[in-house]
Amino acid sequence: MSAVRRHLWDEYQAVGSARGSARRKRQRFVDKNGRCNVQHGNLGGESSRYLTDLFTTLVDLKWRWNLLIFLLTYTVAWLVMASMWWGIAYLRGDLHRAHDQSYHPCVANVYNFPSAFLFFIETEATIGYGHRYITERCPEGIVLFLFQSLLGSIVDAFLIGCMFIKMSQPKKRAETLMFSRAAVISQRDGRLCLMFRVGNLRNSHMVSAQIRCKLIKSRQTPEGEFLPLDQCELDVGFGTGADQLFLVSPLTICHEINPKSPFFCLSPRSLRSEQFEIVVILEGIVETTGMTCQARTSYTEDEVLWGHRFLPVMSLEDGFFRVDYSQFHATFEVPTPPYSVKEQEESLSLPSPFNTPIGNNQNRREHICSLDCIDILEEKTNKFPSKLQKISSRKEGLQRRVLRMSSSNVEKACSTGDLLKIQQISSVPSNEDGDERIQLKAFRIKSESLTQSTGDLELQKKPQGMLTLGTRLEDNLPAKLRKMNSDRLS
Numbered sequence: 001m002s003a004v005r006r007h008l009w010d011e012y013q014a015v016g017s018a019r020g021s022a023r024r025k026r027q028r029f030v031d032k033n034g035r036c037n038v039q040h041g042n043l044g045g046e047s048s049r050y051l052t053d054l055f056t057t058l059v060d061l062k063w064r065w066n067l068l069i070f071l072l073t074y075t076v077a078w079l080v081m082a083s084m085w086w087g088i089a090y091l092r093g094d095l096h097r098a099h100d101q102s103y104h105p106c107v108a109n110v111y112n113f114p115s116a117f118l119f120f121i122e123t124e125a126t127i128g129y130g131h132r133y134i135t136e137r138c139p140e141g142i143v144l145f146l147f148q149s150l151l152g153s154i155v156d157a158f159l160i161g162c163m164f165i166k167m168s169q170p171k172k173r174a175e176t177l178m179f180s181r182a183a184v185i186s187q188r189d190g191r192l193c194l195m196f197r198v199g200n201l202r203n204s205h206m207v208s209a210q211i212r213c214k215l216i217k218s219r220q221t222p223e224g225e226f227l228p229l230d231q232c233e234l235d236v237g238f239g240t241g242a243d244q245l246f247l248v249s250p251l252t253i254c255h256e257i258n259p260k261s262p263f264f265c266l267s268p269r270s271l272r273s274e275q276f277e278i279v280v281i282l283e284g285i286v287e288t289t290g291m292t293c294q295a296r297t298s299y300t301e302d303e304v305l306w307g308h309r310f311l312p313v314m315s316l317e318d319g320f321f322r323v324d325y326s327q328f329h330a331t332f333e334v335p336t337p338p339y340s341v342k343e344q345e346e347s348l349s350l351p352s353p354f355n356t357p358i359g360n361n362q363n364r365r366e367h368i369c370s371l372d373c374i375d376i377l378e379e380k381t382n383k384f385p386s387k388l389q390k391i392s393s394r395k396e397g398l399q400r401r402v403l404r405m406s407s408s409n410v411e412k413a414c415s416t417g418d419l420l421k422i423q424q425i426s427s428v429p430s431n432e433d434g435d436e437r438i439q440l441k442a443f444r445i446k447s448e449s450l451t452q453s454t455g456d457l458e459l460q461k462k463p464q465g466m467l468t469l470g471t472r473l474e475d476n477l478p479a480k481l482r483k484m485n486s487d488r489l490s
Contacts, residue, residue, distance in 0.1 A: 030279050194234075195309075195310070196299065207284060209282065214281070217276040263340075265342045279298045308331040
């Protein structure tokens with residue numbers, strides 16, 4: 001039984017490792033060296049278009065095929081032309097009378113195929129040893145000589161020009177342009193950015209260097225159309241000119257992730273399940289040759305590191321700046337929010353008790369408390385006789401002004417503990433004759449506590465008599481009126 005379990009576990013590990021390797025080695029659209037993994041098939045009759053542009057076709061071929069074509073072309077041309085000279089000598093009978101001193105052949109000292117081949121090489125290479133030469137009694141030899149000169153010039157111009165263009169191609173210049181092995185996502189200037197690094201190993205500059213980024217990702221349109229390997233542009237500073245590079249030292253290219261970015265919803269969780277490829281294209285003019293050079297690379301989702309940053313490679317030496325390319329690909333972890341930019345913006349837009357000012361709820365509750373105190377005073381005043389109501393009406397305006405001042409100051413600053421204290425005092429029930437005095441005392445305590453909690457409000461600067469003037473309304477009445485009022489209330 002244990003042997004069976006061990007066998008199943010080994011098979012499970014083998015399948016898991018195979019899946020992991022398939023995940024890591026998935027098909028890329030562009031390799032790290034810039035080669036595009038695209039093959040054209042089933043061209044049918046369109047293959048003849050390659051022959052119409054034969055020069056470009058030869059230049060685009062690999063070196064081994066170019067060398068093979070180069071050797072075969074010259075070998076075949078030499079053999080064919082040597083055979084033609086040998087044929088003229090054979091038809092004229094020069095081969096049988098080559099050693100006759102009285103006979104005048106078409107080409108002197110040509111009496112077999114090797115001698116005809118040597119004559120052609122001497123003529124084509126303009127060596128001119130002087131032993132073999134064409135005579136004036138051979139018009140067909142003169143015509144063949146002219147044809148040989150023209151054909152040789154055409155073959156030399158075509159093949160040597162093709163080899164020269166292929167050797168001077170700036171593709172090898174792209175080998176000295178470096179890209180970082182991985183791209184990173186971290187914050188820069190308070191914004192989440194996708195970054196990668198580029199560098200130039202040569203001292204010669206890249207004139208008018210420009211960088212572009214493409215996102216290769218399959219998607220489906222709202223109409224149901226499936227777009228395989230859809231290409232989307234990534235902004236790396238096109239509007240600000242940051243895509244124009246002065247590539248003297250390694251530079252970090254930055255793509256800001258904003259609502260216009262295709263990575264607006266990208267998070268560390270979705271990065272594990274996404275499948276995309278970022279193609280980077282660096283173009284510029286080679287300073288030494290003046291030819292346009294293009295370097296390419298790509299980053300898959302496995303090569304994007306969340307919460308990392310590149311190590312600095314520049315250092316100041318004695319009179320110059322030094323670039324340490326040993327740290328070119330090195331990164332280190334930095335604190336980065338594990339959320340997408342969309343989730344961060346949504347969390348900021350939602351109302352939170354930590355983001356809401358405390359004074360809003362307290363102002364509302366304080367305003368309600370102030371209105372309740374005013375209502376209590378109005379109810380007590382309505383029970384007074386008509387003369388007392390006239391006297392109290394004079395005091396009412398002052399009372400409302402004091403309450404308005406206190407409520408406005410409360411809107412500026414207040415504390416929750418003061419409000420709880422007010423509620424506890426104002427919630428005590430009382431059926432005795434001094435009920436209105438308890439309410440007025442609660443109002444006075446509230447005003448004093450709120451004034452002391454702020455410490456710098458203008459309400460604290462006012463005399464205390466201003467606050468107690470409207471609250472102790474009955475204390476300002478004569479003794480007879482207070483007695484009448486107490487009798488009426490009883």
